[in-house]
Amino acid sequence: MVGSGGREHALAWKIAQSPRLEELHAAPGNPGIAQLGSCHPVLAEDGDGVLALARSLRVDLVVVGPEAPLVAGLADRLRRGGVPVFGPSAAAARIEGSKAFSKEVLDRAGVPTARALPIASPPCVVKSDGLATGKGVFVCLDDDELQAALAEVRTLGTRFLFEELLEGQELSVFAVCDGRRALPLAAARDFKRARDGDAGPNTGGMGAFSPVPESPLLERLVAEIHRPVLAELASRGAPFSGLLYAGLMLTADGPRVLEFNCRFGDPETQAVLPLISSDMLPVIAEAAAGDLGSTPIELSDDTAVTVVVAAKDYPASGDAGSPITGIEEATKLGALVFHAGTAERDHTLVTSGGRILSVTGVGRDLAAARELAYAAVERISFPGARYRRDIGG
Numbered sequence: 340m341v342g343s344g345g346r347e348h349a350l351a352w353k354i355a356q357s358p359r360l361e362e363l364h365a366a367p368g369n370p371g372i373a374q375l376g377s378c379h380p381v382l383a384e385d386g387d388g389v390l391a392l393a394r395s396l397r398v399d400l401v402v403v404g405p406e407a408p409l410v411a412g413l414a415d416r417l418r419r420g421g422v423p424v425f426g427p428s429a430a431a432a433r434i435e436g437s438k439a440f441s442k443e444v445l446d447r448a449g450v451p452t453a454r455a456l457p458i459a460s461p462p463c464v465v466k467s468d469g470l471a472t473g474k475g476v477f478v479c480l481d482d483d484e485l486q487a488a489l490a491e492v493r494t495l496g497t498r499f500l501f502e503e504l505l506e507g508q509e510l511s512v513f514a515v516c517d518g519r520r521a522l523p524l525a526a527a528r529d530f531k532r533a534r535d536g537d538a539g540p541n542t543g544g545m546g547a548f549s550p551v552p553e554s555p556l557l558e559r560l561v562a563e564i565h566r567p568v569l570a571e572l573a574s575r576g577a578p579f580s581g582l583l584y585a586g587l588m589l590t591a592d593g594p595r596v597l598e599f600n601c602r603f604g605d606p607e608t609q610a611v612l613p614l615i616s617s618d619m620l621p622v623i624a625e626a627a628a629g630d631l632g633s634t635p636i637e638l639s640d641d642t643a644v645t646v647v648v649a650a651k652d653y654p655a656s657g658d659a660g661s662p663i664t665g666i667e668e669a670t671k672l673g674a675l676v677f678h679a680g681t682a683e684r685d686h687t688l689v690t691s692g693g694r695i696l697s698v699t700g701v702g703r704d705l706a707a708a709r710e711l712a713y714a715a716v717e718r719i720s721f722p723g724a725r726y727r728r729d730i731g732g
């Protein structure tokens with residue numbers, strides 16, 4: 340497992356339940372993952388280090404969590420080194436790495452998306468072209484917001500583009516892909532804004548729930564969105580294998596793509612994986628081998644709600660070294676606590692990042708899942724701990 344966030348902890352937790360798993364190793368992992376396998380001090384961005392580690396451990400499969408190493412070519416490097424990997428090549432990861440490339444692929448594939456605007460005029464959206472961990476998008480309702488967005492996006496130093504503002508509810512749709520085929524996994528709703536009532540700046544995500552009752556049929560969304568994009572990428576010599584994540588707006592005129600991501604969503608994964616009742620490891624291994632077979636993905640009838648507990652000033656800045664308490668009490672209630680930005684210092688668990696923990700409650704319906712997630716969150720504390728109170732509300 341490559342990565343160190345809540346998404347990687349959830350993936351490790353799910354994979355660790357597989358009877359097919361022999362050993363689990365992480366680079367670099369986190370204190371939560373360390374309870375499930377061995378963590379090695381190799382950063383996800385260190386391509387040489389990850390390849391050397393994978394070879395020395397003779398691993399059968401590498402699962403890459405975050406986007407930055409994928410966009411930088413980690414999967415290509417591992418494959419060239421003879422290591423099977425779940426995750427796209429750099430050429431296919433451009434679907435996330437470049438918004439301009441993504442728009443071009445969508446247009447060619449005939450998949451509906453927000454219209455590009457030649458000039459900015461509010462209401463509109465300003466997007467930085469490169470990776471920005473969810474922080475490079477500015478929704479501008481009036482001219483003041485537009486001027487502020489332009490000033491900010493210029494400091495990022497990347498190209499930027501403008502598009503029409505779409506209105507509706509958002510939906511994240513995950514599919515496991517093997518280059519040609521796409522297997523629907525689940526749909527989730529992500530809460531991107533920092534504060535209650537969708538106020539404050541965009542973040543990597545402050546919470547999520549799954550499934551989403553008003554979602555159109557998953558099979559249909561994947562047929563109309565993921566598969567045409569897979570075919571277009573394959574025809575460009577960049578077949579996509581790994582997890583293809585479509586971020587959609589459910590508008591009055593139907594679903595429109597806001598973005599594609601080349602990996603599992605964080606924190607959506609922490610809500611989606613606890614609902615999968617079947618073994619995920621064979622599906623991931625088959626996708627990595629370019630041959631998704633007939634292994635089905637089975638989902639329970641439950642609902643999951645994930646609440647992110649973040650540092651006081653996230654997304655502007657994170658926190659480091661503050662002791663964290665209450666995880667055991669939260670877990671005793673029946674919630675799942677995934678480590679996202681934690682570290683261990685002198686046998687004490689401390690903060691180390693912006694999003695510190697993701698807490699998932701699973702229940703028979705949204706209300707039950709939400710109640711459990713929040714009861715668990717209330718047990719957890721560290722100086723400045725902050726979370727949204729309206730996830731799944």
Ligand code: AMP
Pocket residue numbers: 453464466473476478502503504505506509531541586597598
């Ligand atoms: P992206 O990184 O492109 O998904 O953008 C991050 C967030 O910005 C999305 O999840 C939406 O909340 C918002 N967003 C992006 N594009 C648009 C758009 N065209 N209209 C409305 N909101 C948008």
Ligand code: GLY
Pocket residue numbers: 473529543544600603604605606607
């Ligand atoms: N939660 C949004 C993302 O993973 O991009």
